[in-house]
Amino acid sequence: MGVKATSGAAHRKSPLISGAGTGILQQCRRSLAAVGTVVAAAVLLVVSALPAWAAQAITLTWVRHAQSTANAAGIIDTTVPGPGLTALGDSQAQAIAETLKVNAYDGI
DSSP, rough: OOOOOOOOOGOOOOOTSGGGGGHHHHHHHHHHHHHHHHHHHHHHHHHHHHHHHHHHHOOOOOOOOOOOOOHHHTTTOSSOOOOBBBBHHHHHHHHHHHHHHTTTTTTO
């Protein structure tokens, strides 16, 4: 039986596998996790902004509110959501909604 001679270097463990290399592996994993987080955040940002980019133009049509109880009393009422409408205000609101309906707005 022959004896095989090998140098000491052949039996050494790789630094990435030995205990000393464990810190390097952990650091690589943390770095990859950080890069993954940044990429995921960038993708979410781009995807959430797509609807705004897709719109070529937005048209807003402002309509002054109908007569409120505060209007009728000569009071400036800035409470939220605001004072209710009078009977005249109800009919004004219905009339303007019917008038604007033909314009095919997304909402009135």
